[in-house]
Amino acid sequence: MNLQDTLSNYVKKAVKENFSIELETVEFQATRKEFAGDITVVIFPMLRFIKGNPVQIGETIGNYLVEKVDDVKAFNVVKGFLNVEINDSYYINFFNSIKDKETYGFISPNTEEKAVMVEYSSPNTNKPLHLGHIRNNLLGYSVAEIIKASGKKVYKTQIINDRGIHICKSMLAWKLFGNNETPENTGLKGDKLVGNYYVKFDQEYKKEIQSLIEEGSTEAEAKKNASILLQAQKMLLKWEAGDEETVALWKMMNGWVYKGFDESYKNLGVDFDILHYESDTYLLGKELVTEGLKSGVFHKEEDGSVWCDLTEDGLDKKIVQRADGTSVYMTQDIGTAIQRIKDFPDVGGMVYTVGNEQDYHFQVLFLILKKLGFDWAKNLYHLSYGMVDLPSGKMKSREGTVVDADDLIADMAKTAGEISEELGKLDGYSGEEKEELYKTIGLGALKYYILKVDPKKRILFDPKESIDFQGNTGPFIQYTYARIQSILRKADVDSNIVLNATDSLLHDKERELIKQIQLFPEVVQNAAENHSPALIANYTYDLVKEFNSFYQNVSILGADNDNEKTFRVQLSTTVANTIKNGFSLLGIQVPERM
Missing domain, CATH: 1.10.730.10 (Isoleucyl-tRNA Synthetase; Domain 1)
Structure with a gap:
């Protein structure tokens, strides 16, 4: 029992014995620096139950504590605040009682309790990690480590968004303009090389839009009918159909990106226990649509699309399956969550580290999972975070104006070196020692x-x-x-x-x-x-x-x-x-x- 719990018990006893009142709670706060004392009992909330002068009430309780509690050596009352002084022996005994000071504050994971899965990073394989990913990774990794230190088993995971039209845009641009460039023959990290072609696609797409507008198309028509976009859409259909050449290109370019990501994660000092890939999970959840229809959680519209009506819960109607039978992003997330519990039965809760622009998505996801009857859904948490801005303004991946994660990490080490040299803090260090320290700082x-x-x-x-x-x-x-x-x-x-x-x-x-x-x-x-x-x-x-x-x-x-x-x-x-x-x-x- 800690000091506050001990004092709380004795304050309650003092009030019961002296005022015949049973207090449910006792309010504490740190003693203000200008007064003697180590912890302060706030008397004011007690006045709802005890009639009298707060100073006298404080004096009565203070005398009781000095008499009954060995660790209390003195007290003083300032208005409605009882400042309690604690014997030095209490602090010295506490200090001596810390058995392993090197792991102080940490609790070993309780393997009998349900584990927690923490998801973070979850990048797209069409561009390198940027400053926004850095905040995501740092938050997710840190929260995972903190939950682990609090005494729970933790799985760190990410879902890699490795399919879809945005991936095909990079693939198509490389195929059209790449001249067989590779990370090996360019000296570029694979994720940066692929990211360059995502930017290249956007540049060519804009050129085509402008050309079509000049020929008489409206902007909306031009955006829809640009040849390069139609080719990317066709490539996605080929990928989904398992076309050998398309799949081979997809595997090669994703392989470059994964190698680049691994290097970035190492530079950033984060890791994962489990990797999930959207290409494996995007069809998950469709069978749950059938189950949800049977249980009445979902309903089918006249056009054949399937929806979940959340209006009674203060949300809106959410589509979970299109009229053509294809799943939507929400359906995939439902399926992925359920699959994770199947794969790791010891998991009893999940933390999703995702930016606050997805707040509504996760409200809906968690509510649907609860309605589908999954008890663990009450232990799902969206670790929502705000964006990171730079003095130079907002970043845009497709325009190539993002702050690259690797570049930022290198720049931080360079800046640390410049400031350290100015301050003259590193006399006597070798060049190698300095470089390592700059990275750490x-x-x-x-x-x-x-x-x-x-x-x-x-x-x-x-x-x-x-x-x-x-x-x-x-x-x-x-x-x-x-x-x-x-x-x-x-x-x-x-x-x-x-x-x-x-x-x-x-x-x-x-x-x-x-x-x-x-x-x-x-x-x-x-x-x-x-x-x-x-x-x-x-x-x-x-x-x-x-x-x-x-x-x-x-x-x-x-x-x-x-x-x-x-x-x-x-x-x-x-x-x-x-x-x-x-x-x-x-x-x-x-x-x-x-």
Whole structure:
């Protein structure tokens, strides 16, 4: 039982014994810096049940706590706030009780509980990953790691959108204009090569539209009848019919893209346990249409199309099968979700990391799955996130104006190098060591800048602003971690010595630091429950601020005695491990030197 639970029980007892009232809840908050105390009981909500002066009520409860709770040493009442002071022995005992400080805050996955599947990335195979994909990947990967650290088994997955008209556009452009270019004979990554032909298709398509308009067609007619578009549509029909030549071209170009994606994922530091391909799943769900018709969840219109009426649920009518019997995107998603549960029976819930433009789609998907009677549908979650903008404006893939993920990662490392050199922080490093550190700092800056923001908010990403060695940034936190490692390398203490709680008094800064460390397991659980890496990011920043205040006010290696020095070194070690653990949940590395 934690301190707050213990105090809550005793506050309830105090109220019952002194005022004959049974409180259901007790409200706590952190004690304000200007008052003595470690935790504050808010008296005002009790006034609905207890008649009297809030200060007197606080005094009564405070005296009860001092008498009954060993860990409470004193209290003070300010208006309706009971500020409770806790004995140093409580904090020292807590600190000594952390059995494995290297994995502090993490819970091993409970294999008896249902697993969670987290989907992210889900790219199209007609272009390389861009800045939007970066936010998606960072969010999905981080949420998967956080849920795992909270004690659940997690499967990380993506569905690769490897079929459809957009894929055929790249294929056709390569066939018409490619002159047998390959990643090998051009030196280009495969995803970039294919992406170039997606842009090429759009350029040629626009030329044809303009030509048709000049010949007398309307814009709508020109867009519909452009020869290159008709050829792409024909290619899609050939692919669906299994045409040997078309399928061979599709496999070759997708193979180039997959190799490029793998390199980008490695650069970004994300991975997957399972891969799904739309070419395998796009026909899934059709049999469920039949089941849904039988159960009355779906109904058939006169033209033969099948719909789900969600108007009573505040949504609209949704088509699940066209009049010609072909499935729609929603049908595929229904089938894919069900197939995942069949393939992985231990999965009891799923998280879909998809931009907020798809909010409505997932509302409908989850509701239809519930109506079809799948109990696990109540555990589906759409990790909806806002777009990422750059100061230069909006990105468009088909026009080739996107910010390429690989280029951005390289630019971040370059910028980190330029700033580090200006600050003169890397004297004595070899060229290779510098390059590795620049990557760590640059990628840490990028990830932290994106993940410290609530997922639902839109981001304006400024690369230079993210690489700042001061303030709420990744490099600032990495630098503090490296500073602690420098202290630990100089320290000559036995890390196995346990401080005796009864013989020691804590400095205010030591106490505040332990209180911050104490919060970490709860923050991990809250972040998992809320699917929010921002909670981890901002906790880690608060921990670093608390450590820097401790560092500036308390001598670590120059302590008055060996016990004090040992404790402060151990405390610094635990802070470093907690920073490392917090950053690992964000997919960020911490350098030993900086």
